[in-house]
Amino acid sequence: MKQIAVTVNGTRHEAEVEPRQLLVYFLREQLRLTGTNVGCDTSSCGSCTVLLDGESVKSCTLLAVQADGHEVTTIEGLADGDTYHPMQQAFHEHHALQCGFCTPGMVLAAVSYLKENPKPTEAEVRLALEGNLCRCTGYHNIVKAILAASGAEA
Amino acid sequence: MIPAEFEYEVAGSVDEAIELLGSREDAKLLAGGHSLIPAMKLRIARPGTLVDIGRIAGLSYVREDGDGIAIGALTRHQDVATSELLREHCGIVAHTAGEIGDPQVRHRGTIGGSVSHGDPASDLPGVLLTLDAELVATGPGGERRIAAADFFTGVFETALGPQDVLTEIRVPSLGGAGWAYLKFSRRAQDWATVGVAAVASNGGAKVGLVSMGATPLRASAVEQALASGADAAAAAEHADEGAEPSSDVAGSADYRRHLVRVLTRRALEQALSG
Ligand SMILES: Cc1cc2nc3c(=O)[nH]c(=O)nc-3n(C[C@H](O)[C@H](O)[C@H](O)COP(=O)(O)OP(=O)(O)OC[C@H]3O[C@@H](n4cnc5c(N)ncnc54)[C@H](O)[C@@H]3O)c2cc1C
Numbered sequence: 001m002k003q004i005a006v007t008v009n010g011t012r013h014e015a016e017v018e019p020r021q022l023l024v025y026f027l028r029e030q031l032r033l034t035g036t037n038v039g040c041d042t043s044s045c046g047s048c049t050v051l052l053d054g055e056s057v058k059s060c061t062l063l064a065v066q067a068d069g070h071e072v073t074t075i076e077g078l079a080d081g082d083t084y085h086p087m088q089q090a091f092h093e094h095h096a097l098q099c100g101f102c103t104p105g106m107v108l109a110a111v112s113y114l115k116e117n118p119k120p121t122e123a124e125v126r127l128a129l130e131g132n133l134c135r136c137t138g139y140h141n142i143v144k145a146i147l148a149a150s151g152a153e154a
Numbered sequence: 155m156i157p158a159e160f161e162y163e164v165a166g167s168v169d170e171a172i173e174l175l176g177s178r179e180d181a182k183l184l185a186g187g188h189s190l191i192p193a194m195k196l197r198i199a200r201p202g203t204l205v206d207i208g209r210i211a212g213l214s215y216v217r218e219d220g221d222g223i224a225i226g227a228l229t230r231h232q233d234v235a236t237s238e239l240l241r242e243h244c245g246i247v248a249h250t251a252g253e254i255g256d257p258q259v260r261h262r263g264t265i266g267g268s269v270s271h272g273d274p275a276s277d278l279p280g281v282l283l284t285l286d287a288e289l290v291a292t293g294p295g296g297e298r299r300i301a302a303a304d305f306f307t308g309v310f311e312t313a314l315g316p317q318d319v320l321t322e323i324r325v326p327s328l329g330g331a332g333w334a335y336l337k338f339s340r341r342a343q344d345w346a347t348v349g350v351a352a353v354a355s356n357g358g359a360k361v362g363l364v365s366m367g368a369t370p371l372r373a374s375a376v377e378q379a380l381a382s383g384a385d386a387a388a389a390a391e392h393a394d395e396g397a398e399p400s401s402d403v404a405g406s407a408d409y410r411r412h413l414v415r416v417l418t419r420r421a422l423e424q425a426l427s428g
């Protein structure tokens with residue numbers, strides 16, 4: 001077992017983990033933050049996306065020990081109290097979710113992307129989502145929501 | 155899917171990593187983990203110990219060095235793709251790093267991991283071979299430089315010994331030479347079904363191929379045809395000479411032989427007009 005300290009959604013957690021514990025299961029099973037979903041479990045679908053020090057990563061492809069000393073943001077940590085994060089608000093207003101399974105990963109991937117490219121074109125947004133699959137194929141409204149959150153016209 | 159049990163050690167320096175590799179049974183380095191962890195989850199890989207080099211300070215950089223550019227082995231694909239220095243002086247490397255996987259993969263995967271893994275479907279090794287890049291490795295006997303042409307020895311096999319750490323990748327400055335890396339894949343985030351790199355040089359071009367055999371390859375027959383005056387279209391007809399592509403879900407060997415000729419023509423047209 002290894003002792004780790006990870007700051008998740010602003011709260012520091014100290015925990016004992018097996019080295020083989022994946023970050024996503026640490027979040028879901030040890031911290032009970034079940035907003036982060038496991039879809040493919042093979043690094044493809046992006047539904048497990050969280051922010052590591054502000055950047056999107058697939059938490060099914062990270063060991064919890066690799067997050068030791070770092071900051072993780074999950075979908076639970078995005079809103080400011082009762083006020084949605086602008087990206088959550090945009091997803092809500094543009095009906096950018098159907099079953100909602102891919103949504104936490106889509107929102108976090110989009111938050112990370114707008115930090116790298118604050119005013120993307122529609123084509124750029126589509127390319128930036130290459131690591132996130134929506135099994136309901138709701139891509140059009142997801143792209144609209146991200147463009148709206150960026151302040152660009154959809 | 156959960157990996158099999160292993161011991162986990164954090165290396166604070168390259169020397170410490172080399173020592174840990176030597177003293178532990180069945181130890182493997184962990185960089186970004188984006189080839190190794192998926193393989194461990196599928197239990198294709200079952201290392202006894204993971205030596206995490208991901209926290210070694212000072213192995214992530216892109217800097218001018220002599221008449222070329224030196225890239226630290228732990229530089230992430232994202233940082234290679236967005237490096238101003240590479241974009242200006244060796245744009246093909248930055249461009250290719252941006253074609254790897256997806257943003258999440260590029261936020262974790264490193265250039266050193268891509269090179270050391272020895273996957274013939276990997277993009278950067280084919281480009282580094284085309285550039286005649288140099289790979290710097292440090293082992294128990296000290297540091298040595300390996301030419302890209304001698305580095306990739308087989309499927310998931312390289313010239314690195316069991317206690318070697320790849321520390322730096324050295325690429326030339328291209329000046330104004332034209333270049334292209336064309337990657338054809340079935341889905342946006344996929345590995346290349348076939349990839350072709352071309353860099354204009356001495357009136358002709360250097361050409362490298364991805365996913366056309368057990369290692370990245372130089373398309374020598376294409377390079378020779380160009381040197382003897384053939385145009386891009388005629389030279390590209392030689393692209394699959396000497397290649398031994400395999401058949402898999404992404405495409406049959408015959409399909410790859412066809413595709414590589416098409417992509418080589420397009421890559422040459424792009425590189426030679428640049
Ligand atoms: C969904 C997905 C899509 C991908 N798509 C592509 C793609 O399109 N094109 C592509 O080229 N790659 C692709 N990759 C692979 C990706 O580029 C990996 O980041 C890369 O192959 C390995 O780098 P890493 O830092 O993650 O290495 P790790 O996974 O940490 O290590 C890989 C291997 O290299 C060894 N190693 C690592 N660093 C060193 C070093 N400094 N010295 C010696 N040995 C070392 C390790 O021991 C291990 O054996 C993809 C990966 C995923 C998960």
Ligand code: FES
Pocket residue numbers: 037038039040041042043044045046047048049058059060061
């Ligand atoms: S569950 Fe992690 S990428 Fe699909």
Ligand code: FES
Pocket residue numbers: 096097098099100101102103133134135136137138
């Ligand atoms: S909304 Fe159902 S998977 Fe995307």
